[in-house]
Amino acid sequence: METCASPVxxxxxxxxxxxxxxxxxxxxxxxLLEAAIEKLLVSFMAIHRGVASQExxxxxxxxxxxxxxxxxxxxxxxxxxxARHVSQxxxxxxxxxxxxxxxxxxxxxxSTLREEIGGAEPCKPQPRAVSQHHMECGDIxxx
Amino acid sequence: MTEGKTILTVDDSGSLRQMVTFVLKDAxxxxxxxxxxxxGLEKAKTRHIDLVLTDQNxxxxxxxxxIRALRTMKKYQSVPILMLxxxxxxxxxxQGRAAGATGWIVKPFDPARLTEVVxxxxx
Numbered sequence: 001m002e003t004c005a006s007p008v009x010x011x012x013x014x015x016x017x018x019x020x021x022x023x024x025x026x027x028x029x030x031x032l033l034e035a036a037i038e039k040l041l042v043s044f045m046a047i048h049r050g051v052a053s054q055e056x057x058x059x060x061x062x063x064x065x066x067x068x069x070x071x072x073x074x075x076x077x078x079x080x081x082x083a084r085h086v087s088q089x090x091x092x093x094x095x096x097x098x099x100x101x102x103x104x105x106x107x108x109x110x111s112t113l114r115e116e117i118g119g120a121e122p123c124k125p126q127p128r129a130v131s132q133h134h135m136e137c138g139d140i141x142x143x
Numbered sequence: 144m145t146e147g148k149t150i151l152t153v154d155d156s157g158s159l160r161q162m163v164t165f166v167l168k169d170a171x172x173x174x175x176x177x178x179x180x181x182x183g184l185e186k187a188k189t190r191h192i193d194l195v196l197t198d199q200n201x202x203x204x205x206x207x208x209x210i211r212a213l214r215t216m217k218k219y220q221s222v223p224i225l226m227l228x229x230x231x232x233x234x235x236x237x238q239g240r241a242a243g244a245t246g247w248i249v250k251p252f253d254p255a256r257l258t259e260v261v262x263x264x265x266x
Contacts, residue, residue, distance in 0.1 A: 090162055132250070
């Protein structure tokens, strides 16, 4: 996470060392969150590939062996369920992007606060806020 | 229908890029990834791109900057460009529209609806 280069040292500002600790913790939290989601994504995609291969094999078997046709409806129902869960997982995994933006914004505010307490001029533009308060999918608008 | 169609996805978040790529490849599209507006612009210059999907808030060149730069290039004057962003304000949407965005998608995106809107635009 970027931090503003500042002449203000944590030791010289009242509470500055605490602010520096919070900034470091936020940076670590952001890195851990990113690493965790990266691992989840890799596993999720591997599972999806495996399930897709299984589906394809079962479809081929049903074509070659008509006696399996009774299973076709059940397979289709399972396919729909899996697609719904995949969709929900894709939506849910996007939370890391939004929380990272919020963490960066908090870190920038802390950095600015430390500079202002120390009498320095803030040197970094504030990132824009994230307005989402829940994980429901957003709107799509075509102009 | 989707065969040979290439989509450029531009986002500084690696996880978001992977999610978009996963969804669009699953729908049959080729996907090129870029980490910010400048990277997106460079990749757009050297490849044939059928649709661009870009974040707004990125270090360096942001989404609006990328759209403005692409719209000055003859080959991108009519290519659909969708914003995929956490931004929901009317003011920024109006800026996007003025810059030449084709549409606005608010994160988190729904995979089925994203695919549906991409199909509607490029088949």
